[in-house]
Amino acid sequence: MSLLEDKTPSRTPLSKLGEFGLIQHISKNFELKNDTSSFGIGDDCAVIDVGQHFQLITTDMLIEGVHFDLTYTPLKHLGYKSVVVNLSDIYAMNGLPKQITVSIALSNRFPLEAVEELYEGIRLACVAYNVDLVGGDTTSSTSGLCLSITAIGEIAKDKIVYRSGAKEHDLIVVSGDLGSAYLGLQLLNREKQVFESNPQMQPDLQDKDYILQRQLKPEARKDIIDLFESKGIVPSSMIDISDGLSSELLHLCSSSRVGCVIYEEKLPIDFMAISTAEEFNISAATCALNGGEDYELLFTISQTHYDAIKDDPDLTIIGHITDKSHGSVLVTKDENHQPLTAQGWNALS
Amino acid sequence: MSLLEDKTPSRTPLSKLGEFGLIQHISKNFELKNDTSSFGIGDDCAVIDVGQHFQLITTDMLIEGVHFDLTYTPLKHLGYKSVVVNLSDIYAMNGLPKQITVSIALSNRFPLEAVEELYEGIRLACVAYNVDLVGGDTTSSTSGLCLSITAIGEIAKDKIVYRSGAKEHDLIVVSGDLGSAYLGLQLLNREKQVFESNPQMQPDLQDKDYILQRQLKPEARKDIIDLFESKGIVPSSMIDISDGLSSELLHLCSSSRVGCVIYEEKLPIDFMAISTAEEFNISAATCALNGGEDYELLFTISQTHYDAIKDDPDLTIIGHITDKSHGSVLVTKDENHQPLTAQGWNALS
Numbered sequence: 001m002s003l004l005e006d007k008t009p010s011r012t013p014l015s016k017l018g019e020f021g022l023i024q025h026i027s028k029n030f031e032l033k034n035d036t037s038s039f040g041i042g043d044d045c046a047v048i049d050v051g052q053h054f055q056l057i058t059t060d061m062l063i064e065g066v067h068f069d070l071t072y073t074p075l076k077h078l079g080y081k082s083v084v085v086n087l088s089d090i091y092a093m094n095g096l097p098k099q100i101t102v103s104i105a106l107s108n109r110f111p112l113e114a115v116e117e118l119y120e121g122i123r124l125a126c127v128a129y130n131v132d133l134v135g136g137d138t139t140s141s142t143s144g145l146c147l148s149i150t151a152i153g154e155i156a157k158d159k160i161v162y163r164s165g166a167k168e169h170d171l172i173v174v175s176g177d178l179g180s181a182y183l184g185l186q187l188l189n190r191e192k193q194v195f196e197s198n199p200q201m202q203p204d205l206q207d208k209d210y211i212l213q214r215q216l217k218p219e220a221r222k223d224i225i226d227l228f229e230s231k232g233i234v235p236s237s238m239i240d241i242s243d244g245l246s247s248e249l250l251h252l253c254s255s256s257r258v259g260c261v262i263y264e265e266k267l268p269i270d271f272m273a274i275s276t277a278e279e280f281n282i283s284a285a286t287c288a289l290n291g292g293e294d295y296e297l298l299f300t301i302s303q304t305h306y307d308a309i310k311d312d313p314d315l316t317i318i319g320h321i322t323d324k325s326h327g328s329v330l331v332t333k334d335e336n337h338q339p340l341t342a343q344g345w346n347a348l349s
Numbered sequence: 350m351s352l353l354e355d356k357t358p359s360r361t362p363l364s365k366l367g368e369f370g371l372i373q374h375i376s377k378n379f380e381l382k383n384d385t386s387s388f389g390i391g392d393d394c395a396v397i398d399v400g401q402h403f404q405l406i407t408t409d410m411l412i413e414g415v416h417f418d419l420t421y422t423p424l425k426h427l428g429y430k431s432v433v434v435n436l437s438d439i440y441a442m443n444g445l446p447k448q449i450t451v452s453i454a455l456s457n458r459f460p461l462e463a464v465e466e467l468y469e470g471i472r473l474a475c476v477a478y479n480v481d482l483v484g485g486d487t488t489s490s491t492s493g494l495c496l497s498i499t500a501i502g503e504i505a506k507d508k509i510v511y512r513s514g515a516k517e518h519d520l521i522v523v524s525g526d527l528g529s530a531y532l533g534l535q536l537l538n539r540e541k542q543v544f545e546s547n548p549q550m551q552p553d554l555q556d557k558d559y560i561l562q563r564q565l566k567p568e569a570r571k572d573i574i575d576l577f578e579s580k581g582i583v584p585s586s587m588i589d590i591s592d593g594l595s596s597e598l599l600h601l602c603s604s605s606r607v608g609c610v611i612y613e614e615k616l617p618i619d620f621m622a623i624s625t626a627e628e629f630n631i632s633a634a635t636c637a638l639n640g641g642e643d644y645e646l647l648f649t650i651s652q653t654h655y656d657a658i659k660d661d662p663d664l665t666i667i668g669h670i671t672d673k674s675h676g677s678v679l680v681t682k683d684e685n686h687q688p689l690t691a692q693g694w695n696a697l698s
Contacts, residue, residue: 010460010462011460011461011462012460012461012462013457013460013461014455014457014459014460014461014464015457016461017461019487019488022461022464022487023487025461026464026465026468026487027482029468029469029472030472030475030481030482031481032481032483033479033481034447034448034479034480034481036447036448036503037447037448037481037483039483040481040482040483040484041482041483041484041485045484046448046450046483046484048447048448048483048501050399050400050402050404051399051400051401051402052400052401053399053400055399055404057448057450057483057484057499057501058484059450059452059484059485059486059497059499060452060486061452061453061454061486061488061495061497063454063488063489063490063491063495064491065491066454066488066489066490066491067488098383098385098386098397099383099385099386099395099397099406101395101406101408101499103408103409103410103497104410105410105412105415105495106363108362108363108364110363111359111360111361111362111363112360112361112362112363112365112366112371112374113359113360113361115363115371115375116375119375119378120378123378123379126379130382130383131383132379132380132381132382132383132386132389133376133379133389133390134381134386134388134389134390134395134397134406135389135390135394135395135406135407135408136390136408137408137409137410137497138368138371138372138375139368139410139412139415139416140412140415141412141415141495142412142413142414142415142492142493143491143492143493144491144492146410146412146454146490146495148408148410148452148486148497150406150408150450150499152397152406154385
């Protein structure tokens with residue numbers, strides 16, 4: 001029911017475009033006119049030229065029931081994670097985060113003590129990553145909790161790393177390990193179902209600390225950015241892994257107009273993730289390729305840096321960049337060459 | 350029902366603190382550590398020192414059912430207004446906005462065409478105010494529409510205006526007129542009720558264009574910032590009027606540690622607002638003092654600037670700053686001296 005005449009009788013469902021399609025569709029009507037707007041939509045951050053350096057801006061919105069489930073997410077962890085996922089985008093351009101703003105909408109089912117827990121998590125992340133909370137907005141919501149965080153960082157002009165700089169023969173590298181956050185989520189959802197059918201049951205989460213932490217309290221890879229600095233490495237391209245390795249690597253290849261080959265056997269997967277995947281009867285490699293929320297860094301470097309990184313336990317070379325004509329290829333353990341496909345988590349699906 | 354043990358049995362309702370109380374309560378645990386963080390929470394914008402100039406950052410979150418009602422708000426207007434309310438905060442520090450980021454969460458009841466309308470409004474505001482859309486986030490929501498916009502602006506270091514600079518004897522000035530946006534909202538709510546009880550009725554909004562526009566498609570006062578520049582005026586303090594004149598003036602006096610006297614008879618109120626207030630049998634002065642969403646500028650200037658502004662039809666001197674010990678006073682038309690009280694719209698009430 002509306003006071004307004006319906007002038008748009010045609011109705012195209014958003015699911016037809018998906019999140020990235022929608023962003024592309026909308027952003028084509030916008031052009032950058034201010035000369036301080038160096039880079040707009042299409043990378044981990046927007047880039048503003050503030051004179052001596054570049055400033056990086058990124059923003060994320062987190063909705064209860066879509067991005068988090070308060071049944072098993074402690075508010076303090078939620079606050080911490082909400083900050084970390086934004087900082088990860090700053091690091092993904094080789095920058096250092098400096099400030100955040102936090103906006104929250106919440107219904108009156110949340111008492112002050114809940115808000116304090118949430119902000120305590122935000123504060124802990126600010127301390128851990130040396131960023132300042134400088135502003136935000138606080139309002140009521142009609143139903144759930146909604147969080148919107150903007151992070152602001154900076155980077156020297158000659159050290160900024162975009163998604164678009166990967167070159168043929170560059171090595172493809174990921175930090176840490178993949179798939180654990182997704183498996184942590186599966187565990188939590190399983191325990192939620194058990195709990196809902198029998199609230200007397202104790203959650204069976206023994207020995208699962210690592211993968212639960214990967215889901216509930218991820219960290220952003222500031223240490224990798226420090227490593228680049230100390231070794232004098234500037235990656236040719238970089239992106240953070242929030243939607244799954246496949247999806248992010250395809251973004252990177254598309255922006256760089258290149259192809260890639262990666263090897264299933266090289267994928268870094270934690271032993272606890274492997275055993276949990278077995279429990280759930282799913283492929284650990286699939287979790288690593290398509291599970292979201294790892295917040296690791298995916299980057300490419302020139303082969304000349306091979307010696308500098310080859311022995312680093314936090315870095316794994318998983319393949320190399322090829323000419324665009326070769327497409328994006330996954331070589332499976334049984335030597336099958338498959339086209340890499342993005343089955344990453346789609347926020348609009 | 351929660352998997353998590355309740356460690357916070359005490360429950361203080363948020364309404365006990367209100368929005369500003371909550372912000373104060375939370376922000377006391379956060380301190381600024383980065384030397385580029387010049388000013389954090391407590392003004393219209395955060396201030397970042399980027400070297401040659403200051404950068405201004407402000408953010409607002411708008412929730413369907415709390416901040417807007419899609420029954421009578423065209424999505425194009427909503428997009429436009431969402432941008433404008435953020436730009437108004439940049440102007441309130443004498444700055445010029447340059448970039449925005451826009452995050453939206455929306456349920457699948459919105460077709461692509463609705464999203465296009467929303468972004469067309471955002472685009473029109475970008476064109477009108479010469480700002481660039483540089484980023485954002487797009488996600489799904491479980492129910493309504495949620496918008497979060499961050500605006501980024503800049504200002505020369507010697508021209509930034511805080512809320513805190515008002516001095517005794519300074520003139521208190523407002524731009525434009527007050528109360529119309531609130532009356533526009535009353536009209537729309539009345540017509541919504543009529544429509545809901547009888548969908549065949551045509552809305553009775555004849556001759557109400559101005560106050561409807563003030564509610565549905567407000568503008569930010571870039572022209573006043575240009576005027577300051579052309580006349581060489583830097584206000585001693587400034588704030589934008591989003592929650593009502595009384596509330597904003599009390600913020601300004603509190604930040605500046607001063608008192609004030611304003612005169613009811615000086616309040617700038619449009620004739621259509623006066624006649625509409627009569628229709629609704631409410632005081633137009635009350636609407637001007639406590640009605641929200643006017644997005645006019647409230648500022649103080651030294652008396653030496655009196656001649657420069659006294660004949661400007663867009664500016665009205667409504668009173669002057671006094672010593673803190675005199676409190677904040679409203680002189681009514683019948684010469685009563687009343688303490689000024691904030692009955693402004695409280696987002697958490």
